[in-house]
Amino acid sequence: MKKWLAGFMFLGMLFAAACADSSSQEEQDSDDSSSASEATELSFIHWRGEDKEVFEDIIAQFEEENPDIDIKMNIYPSEQYQSNAQQLLRDGSTGDVFTSFPGSQFEAMKEAGLFTDLTNEDFVGNFSEGPISVGQADGKQLAIPYQLVFNMPVYNKGMFEELGLDVPKSWSQYQEMVDTLIENDIVPVAFPGADIGPNQTMNSMMMNNAKDEEVFQKLESGEESLTNDWWTNTLEDFQYFNENGYFQENALGTNQDSAMQMVANEEAAMLATGSYHMAALKELNPDLKLGLLPPITVPENEVEYEGIHTATFMLAINKNSEKKEEAKQFINFLSQPEIASQYANGTGQHLTVKDVEYESEELQNTAHWITDKKTRFQPRYLITEAAVEDAVLGSIENVLGDASPEDAAAEAQRIIEENIE
Incomplete structure (x- = not known):
């Protein structure tokens, strides 16, 4: 009888412990859910579908360093982006961080008042001065070109x-x-x-x-x-x-x-x-x-x-966004040399960020176009x-x-x- 009673008490203790563990797990899940729901969702839109995997990896790193920010990336075909991006940005709910083509799209977005002035942001100093001038207007840095592209065969x-x-x-x-x-x-x-x-x-x-x-x-x-x-x-x-x-x-x-x-x-x-x-x-x-x-x-x-260059994929912050500080954190992250190097080598792009290390043979073999060749800015993008x-x-x-x-x-x-x- 005593043995039976002891066994019963032991089973009761196990059951109580299990209930406690379950309750603890539920509380943990509730805490995690609460934490996730408190995170700020930042919208990032662009047209580079071929960069999707590289950006997903970079975004995961950013979110790990900034657990209070979740980035939702939406990618549109380039022609659709040129036609519809301005409309998407108007109410501030989409494209807290967005990209712009130079030329006519940049001019149209400037006239619509969609750019946040980035002139005095510290991260602007992470970029080479010459290439990013294409994102300037009226004495202000409205957008920052991320890529340095050579538009020739x-x-x-x-x-x-x-x-x-x-x-x-x-x-x-x-x-x-x-x-x-x-x-x-x-x-x-x-x-x-x-x-x-x-x-x-x-x-x-x-x-x-x-x-x-x-x-x-x-x-x-x-x-x-x-x-x-x-x-x-x-x-x-x-x-x-x-x-x-x-x-x-x-x-x-x-x-x-x-x-x-x-x-x-x-x-x-x-x-x-x-x-x-x-x-x-x-x-x-x-x-x-x-x-x-x-x-x-x-x-x-x-x-x-001897050739053509373009500073493009211009990073910008939506003036209508309510999440400008988080948006600045993300652009700052993209401008760090180690992250920019990851993006450059993962996508095969030359960048405007200083101190990028190019690893691929193609990027190393074409880097001389930046320093040794006389190229002109893409004429088409000078049409407003x-x-x-x-x-x-x-x-x-x-x-x-x-x-x-x-x-x-x-x-x-x-x-x-x-x-x-």
């Missing part, structure tokens, strides 16, 4: 070495290079006309045809015209490329993924986009050796610019009116669709003059 260096091709320094040398590629049944330039279009290629195609870096500013003020030589010559160059097999067949019907696959399969020597696609090409074909090769459309003695930009790009597409350069230029100029008026 990527080329297969290994293929050039096998064929004994040198990087051309003049239009005649460029033609000889293309002739060799065509003789070897290689498409010289894979052109993604269906989705990217001439957005990137136009910059290096015109860089030495229109040496005046204020040419689009003058176009918008009425001082310049697309019917002048600087633009008609550029359209003639596009026509020449299209009619002489420099682009693949049905260039306007080829999307970005197909064009990239052509280069990865070594069916094409160059991709008409920019340095931001180098990492993705390496994923498709790890054996590729890549470099940057803009078209040279003038004689060697007339070459002034969206309607003008559409007209300029449309004139190229019309030429690729068999319109004459003169007719395409005249039609685009008519549209621009209507908008100026």
Whole structure:
């Protein structure tokens, strides 16, 4: 009897302990839930879908260091982002931290009063002064470009070495290079006309045809015209490329993924986009050796610019946000050299952050474009009116669709003059 009673008491003690543990766990779960519910949710929006995994890792590190902040990242296709981002930001509930393209989108967002002035924030000192000037207006730092991109064709260096091709320094040398590629049944330039279009290629195609870096500013003020030589010559160059097999067949019907696959399969020597696609090409074909090769459309003695650069993916804080301090913490985190290095190497991007360490062969091999080459800022992003930009790009597409350069230029100029008026 005594043994039975002792056993019963022991079971009762176990049950009580279990209840206590359960109660303790419930209290812990309740505390965790309460803590999570008290965390500030910070909205971060951008257009770089290819950076998703890298950003997720960086965000996890930020949240570990800042457990009172949860970041909700939303990524939109670039064309959709350009069209809809401004509307998303208006009420302050979306995009506490957001990104902006330079040029017309930056101007539109500035006019809408969506930027928080970052001029006096300590983290601005973590960025190189020159590249981030594109995010300045009216004496204020409204946005901070994170990426330093080279908007000119990527080329297969290994293929050039096998064929004994040198990087051309003049239009005649460029033609000889293309002739060799065509003789070897290689498409010289894979052109993604269906989705990217001439957005990137136009910059290096015109860089030495229109040496005046204020040419689009003058176009918008009425001082310049697309019917002048600087633009008609550029359209003639596009026509020449299209009619002489420099682009693949049905260039306007080829999307970005197909064009990239052509280069990865070594069916094409160059991709008409920019340095931001180098990492993705390496994923498709790890054996590729890549470099940057803009078209040279003038004689060697007339070459002034060797390439194109852009400071883009401009980080900003929504002026309508109620979480500006948390937003500043996140941008500060992204500007730390070790985090920026992780982002750079994970995405294959050069950055504007100081003291970034580039690990990949492609980034190391193209870093000399930052210091040793004379590049100009992407001309397209100096167009501030969206309607003008559409007209300029449309004139190229019309030429690729068999319109004459003169007719395409005249039609685009008519549209621009209507908008100026």
